[in-house]
Amino acid sequence: MATENWSELKYESGFGNHLSSEALPGALPKDQNSPLICPLGLYAEQVSGTSFTAPRKLNQRSWLYRIKPSVTHEPFIPRVPSQKHLVSEFNQATSSATPTQLRWKPADVPVSPTDFIDGLYTVCGAGSSFLRHGYAIHMYTATKSMEGCAFCNADGDFLIVPQQGRLWITTECGRLQVSPGEIVVLPQGFRFSVNLPDGPSRGYVAEIFGTHFQLPDLGPIGANGLASARDFLTPTAWFERDSYPGYTIVQKFGGELFTARQDFSPFNVVAWHGNYVPYKYDLHKFCPFNTVLFDHGDPSINTVLTAPTDKPGVALLDFVIFPPRWLVAEHTFRPPYYHRNCMSEFMGLIYGAYEAKADGFHPGGASLHSCMTPHGPDTKSYEATIARGENAEPQRIDGTMAFMFESYLIPRVCPWALESPHRDTDYYQCWIGLRSHFSCKERESEDGVGSGEVVTVSE
Numbered sequence: 442m443a444t445e446n447w448s449e450l451k452y453e454s455g456f457g458n459h460l461s462s463e464a465l466p467g468a469l470p471k472d473q474n475s476p477l478i479c480p481l482g483l484y485a486e487q488v489s490g491t492s493f494t495a496p497r498k499l500n501q502r503s504w505l506y507r508i509k510p511s512v513t514h515e516p517f518i519p520r521v522p523s524q525k526h527l528v529s530e531f532n533q534a535t536s537s538a539t540p541t542q543l544r545w546k547p548a549d550v551p552v553s554p555t556d557f558i559d560g561l562y563t564v565c566g567a568g569s570s571f572l573r574h575g576y577a578i579h580m581y582t583a584t585k586s587m588e589g590c591a592f593c594n595a596d597g598d599f600l601i602v603p604q605q606g607r608l609w610i611t612t613e614c615g616r617l618q619v620s621p622g623e624i625v626v627l628p629q630g631f632r633f634s635v636n637l638p639d640g641p642s643r644g645y646v647a648e649i650f651g652t653h654f655q656l657p658d659l660g661p662i663g664a665n666g667l668a669s670a671r672d673f674l675t676p677t678a679w680f681e682r683d684s685y686p687g688y689t690i691v692q693k694f695g696g697e698l699f700t701a702r703q704d705f706s707p708f709n710v711v712a713w714h715g716n717y718v719p720y721k722y723d724l725h726k727f728c729p730f731n732t733v734l735f736d737h738g739d740p741s742i743n744t745v746l747t748a749p750t751d752k753p754g755v756a757l758l759d760f761v762i763f764p765p766r767w768l769v770a771e772h773t774f775r776p777p778y779y780h781r782n783c784m785s786e787f788m789g790l791i792y793g794a795y796e797a798k799a800d801g802f803h804p805g806g807a808s809l810h811s812c813m814t815p816h817g818p819d820t821k822s823y824e825a826t827i828a829r830g831e832n833a834e835p836q837r838i839d840g841t842m843a844f845m846f847e848s849y850l851i852p853r854v855c856p857w858a859l860e861s862p863h864r865d866t867d868y869y870q871c872w873i874g875l876r877s878h879f880s881c882k883e884r885e886s887e888d889g890v891g892s893g894e895v896v897t898v899s900e
């Protein structure tokens with residue numbers, strides 16, 4: 442592993458573009474995809490991320506020109522040891538339904554050497570990778586780089602949110618450095634390997650089945666704002682040519698892991714072109730829009746990426762952030778309102794503190810408020826907001842980055858997440874202290890009305 446220059450890697454910029462990249466000049470065929478003999482004696486291989494016949498505006502595929510084709514490997518066999526904590530079908534056999542508010546403290550990074558594959562565990566999800574509809578939410582804790590192996594997820598696309606420790610990710614399209622505060626999307630089927638230059642690492646992963654992430658429409662916001670297409674960065678071609686006896690491909694297929702041996706690195710792509718590619722995004726580049734006079738806007742205004750369902754405006758999974766920003770709304774309860782949502786909300790915290798939780802929601806922790814489960818600011822946050830009063834000054838929320846995976850599909854929760862020692866079983870207590878501030882004294886004196894009577898007040 443070359444360690445010196447990951448901070449200076451070159452990337453291509455843009456979202457959904459058709460890109461071309463050559464690690465050696467002349468490696469891309471001119472004028473066609475499948476020449477009889479490719480330049481430099483390379484093999485041509487297409488990776489399709491949508492059906493061949495998907496409408497042009499949705500169609501995603503890339504052509505990889507490689508030293509040996511991916512097919513050159515021994516048969517896939519179930520991996521030993523298997524990984525029991527990955528789920529891609531959410532039903533009664535694999536996971537539980539619960540409407541209760543759930544929260545987890547940050548998980549400890551393991552003491553024994555653990556790589557990204559072994560450190561990955563599913564928390565919750567819905568649907569099925571086999572039926573290509575649904576999602577899984579995973580978290581990872583890891584201490585060591587993947588060695589002599591690459592991971593390939595046949596089930597869906599990964600959106601990885603590192604919370605602690607940089608990730609140096611080698612993909613078939615090239616290499617990316619992803620730091621906490623950045624995210625990376627690794628589309629279904631791409632082989633990748635994760636190195637951990639900082640050692641102990643922790644983070645969150647949203648996996649979506651059967652669709653890909655898009656930028657949200659901006660509607661009346663106009664043509665600019667939120668995440669800008671040019672801030673999405675795709676790696677440039679990079680390859681290693683050495684033979685590599687005993688290299689292992691670890692394929693996640695239906696939530697189970699399979700291995701196949703080959704005698705070369707899968708990172709042997711000398712050139713590629715197409716629009717089906719891995720990419721990263723720095724969340725600090727997000728340009729937030731929000732209330733400038735009164736009331737609290739819905740969090741959808743902070744959507745970075747959305748994975749659609751077939752219903753217009755209804756997301757399989759939205760990736761929403763709560764970045765540093767000014768709160769200026771007048772005569773307004775500025776933190777999130779108390780609410781129940783037909784969508785389900787999984788939240789994580791990358792750093793800092795979240796505006797609705799004064800205590801108990803820590804960087805690396807998580808919460809889940811499922812469909813119609815009531816939630817909102819904890820007692821301390823509520824009281825502090827009220828204490829600021831009617832004429833609260835503009836206030837800058839700083840030094841924080843929280844996020845939400847929000848879905849229309851209702852998640853079931855994995856048993857190890859429910860039984861985890863990191864589960865905060867006292868979570869509900871954070872709202873128990875919310876006192877009634879109800880008073881009808883004014884009305885009583887005006888109207889002479891006592892308690893217990895039904896009163897219709899006409900203004």
Ligand SMILES: O=C(O)Cc1cc(O)ccc1O
Nearest residue numbers: 739740776777778786797816
């Ligand atoms: O529940 C949460 O904290 C997320 C959230 C934030 C917000 O500002 C409004 C609604 C919402 O669900």
Ligand SMILES: [Fe+2]
Nearest residue numbers: 780786810816
């Ligand atoms: Fe919410």
